[in-house]
Amino acid sequence: MNKARRNPLNIAAAHAILLTYTAIALFPVFVILINSFKTRKAIFREPLTLPNEESFSLIGYQTVMQQGDFFLYFQNSMIVTVTSLFFILLFGAMAAFALSEYRFRGNTLMGLYLALGIMIPIRIGTVAILEMMVASGLVNTLWALILVYTASGLPLAVFILSEFMRQVSDDLKNAGRIDGLSEYTIFFRLVVPLVRPAMATVAVFNMIPIWNDLWFPLILASSEATKTLTLGSQVFIGQFVTDWNAVLSALSMAILPVMVLYVIFSRQLIRGITSGAVK
């Protein structure tokens, strides 16, 4: 380790900056959490104080549980996010492997074509997508959402992963070929584990927007059976009255699963980074 990094002043400064940033980033989450446990009056009168005996109330959570099928929304969001991430990672990694590993006519062109999707927001095509979904009878199914999110996540996934796959040692893949491994085994057993940190990055990048998206659930899957959590929480936000207790409670609960997913992926991320550094 070099001197600059061991200097206590530098360490203190670095920690101060990081702690400040953490505090700023976590502050809104903290406010949401504490207010979700307060009465409506207390939320408006003293939004920044912790709930005490007087202001403590679970009314928001009760409303959420009673109104609508909150657990179904939850489940829908979970299914859509996890399945979309799975397909993005699977197809993204496979396409990236093909682009980085095999020489074929139009390889560069194909890479550019796939990368183009990074620059064009998928929402521009909403009308066409809706028409397609209607024609194929997928409206008001979770598949509609999964397909759209997979399509919109793939370009960046291919772009990032092919860059990382190019760095995987050719010798390693060739050793596998000489030992008689199939291309699929080489991909799944040798290459994927080595680009795991990159895959975790892609997963984290894609997860939050999918989980939070309101646009496509509203347009493609707004039926009661397919509502996602974000869409389901909208019932508490009215044009004239908003049930803040319920909104804050719903938001607090919506944070949990993404946190769990994030912890899973970021552990992969960190493991990848340190295993590279120590070697």
Next chain:
Amino acid sequence: MTALKLNGVNKKFGRVQVLNDISLEVEEGEFVVFVGPSGCGKSTLLRVIAGLEDASSGEVFIAGEKMNLTPPARRGIGMVFQSYALYPHLDVRGNMALALKQERQPKSVIEERITEASRMLDLDAYLDRRPSELSGGQRQRVAIGRAIVRQPKLFLFDEPLSNLDAALRMNTRIEISNLHRQLNATMIYVTHDQTEAMTLADKIVVLRDGWIEQVGSPMQLYNDPANQFVAGFLGSPAMNFLPASLLNAGDERIFGIRPEDLVIAANGPLAAKVTHVEHLGGDTNVVLEASNGTPITLRLFGQHDIGFGAALKLGFPAGKAFYFDSDGKRVAA
């Protein structure tokens, strides 16, 4: 029988021609070294033989069978890579067993071959370790073991020693040489290091820019190089090249003499000034400058006290001089 035969092999990457019309025969049990400067196409040639690259044209025969379309795993080859390329998720035993498992060999055979290989390579103590827990030398031995257990007809080595430090390199070189004797297998070994080539090879193939420059035993190439490139590439320190006009005026040719063939002689034909002296104990390397500024290296056996700036006259036995034309082709004395 010929273990390997290449017939007019060409390889192009896009428009770049990397291998030009490579034809070559390797006899069974031979140790053949491909040597040449970095980027001359040695690894590409090895990968074509292994089937990891397709030749743009030409034929590859292994043990008499045409192999152009055979996948690498069915060519009966074992390959050792420069970067070891061990499977990071498997322990040493798993690394060696993988190919045999792919071939669906029975467990007893796999066990037996691993035991045999680990005995030969002194790997018994490490069989349950992951590659990340091994030193560079041990990893290289595992990589060799992984090739051995398959009992291939043909071993391919791609610069296997270049990531090892000097002391280990010499030991491993001797080990590989012993291995060749014990297994009595055909081996093809790629290196850019002429010392490795000279010490290991039965037959050396010198490559430059994708062309074969010369093929022959180490001493054939050393004593009778076909051109200036081969003469300069083999031997350390490298052969001296001077305009022959320094020796007799008007001679257009290039004159070559090995550092160890030069002697200090009061009436020698070459005049030069000492610019640097390296004392190696057993040898003394003297760097001089000829009258036209060309550097000359002189290698003396034993220890000599030669001062910086001294003016010397150098001579040489007539039979040790080489002459090349302006294209670098060897010509008669």
